[in-house]
Amino acid sequence: MLSAGSNMGDTVAHLSAVVRAVGGELVAVSGVYATPPWGGVEQADFHNITLIADGPRDAPGWLELCRELERDADRVRDIRWGPRTLDVDVITVDDRGVVLSDDPELTLPHPRAAERAFVLVPWLEIEPGARLWTAGGPRPIAELIAALPREEVAAVTRILPGAAVPSLPDWVR
Ligand SMILES: Nc1ncnc2c1ncn2[C@@H]1O[C@H](COP(=O)(O)OP(=O)(O)OP(=O)(O)O)[C@@H](O)[C@H]1O
Numbered sequence: 001m002l003s004a005g006s007n008m009g010d011t012v013a014h015l016s017a018v019v020r021a022v023g024g025e026l027v028a029v030s031g032v033y034a035t036p037p038w039g040g041v042e043q044a045d046f047h048n049i050t051l052i053a054d055g056p057r058d059a060p061g062w063l064e065l066c067r068e069l070e071r072d073a074d075r076v077r078d079i080r081w082g083p084r085t086l087d088v089d090v091i092t093v094d095d096r097g098v099v100l101s102d103d104p105e106l107t108l109p110h111p112r113a114a115e116r117a118f119v120l121v122p123w124l125e126i127e128p129g130a131r132l133w134t135a136g137g138p139r140p141i142a143e144l145i146a147a148l149p150r151e152e153v154a155a156v157t158r159i160l161p162g163a164a165v166p167s168l169p170d171w172v173r
């Protein structure tokens with residue numbers, strides 16, 4: 001499961017490029033959500049999506065794709081959790097069972113996913129029964145969302161629809 005966010009430039013074009021790059025390995029893509037910035041840096045709202053992909057890449061291979069996409073969007077690494085053209089994170093990898101990693105280069109599941117309504121809400125749209133591996137074991141993402149501050153969850157609003165793959169949503173150009 002991948003999560004992508006953008007709050008600089010043509011945000012929908014940046015997210016669209018992610019969907020295009022996943023191409024034939026795309027299993028599902030959420031709608032586009034407007035989300036208030038998470039992490040305490042004052043900045044514009046983000047647009048976020050989540051995607052499920054299935055293909056021959058292993059976990060480092062998915063991270064490589066994320067980095068390539070960020071590079072293609074001329075992403076500049078500046079302020080942590082600050083504004084960016086494109087951020088693509090690997091949230092979970094399943095390879096005949098959930099992949100766990102505490103490598104700082106690729107930590108799996110993504111260590112902050114459970115705290116982020118901008119990841120969990122779009123994920124729930126495309127995989128309502130999903131579970132996320134936490135320190136306390138696997139937890140349904142619906143339960144993780146219910147544990148977040150209500151106003152944080154309510155502020156994550158879908159502005160453009162998803163579509164049933166193999167059709168792509170209209171915003172994918
Ligand atoms: N699951 C993961 N997905 C993406 N990057 C990861 C993951 N785990 C570790 N990283 C590492 O994190 C580094 C910094 O990533 P990045 O600059 O995108 O962080 P960030 O988006 O500011 O913060 P966050 O990781 O909280 O979303 C990457 O170079 C990557 O090696």
Ligand SMILES: Nc1nc2c(c(=O)[nH]1)N=C(CO)CN2
Nearest residue numbers: 005035036037038046081118
């Ligand atoms: N709403 C939202 N907030 C963020 C996002 C993001 O994609 N969406 N990405 C960040 C970088 O890690 C920091 N904060």
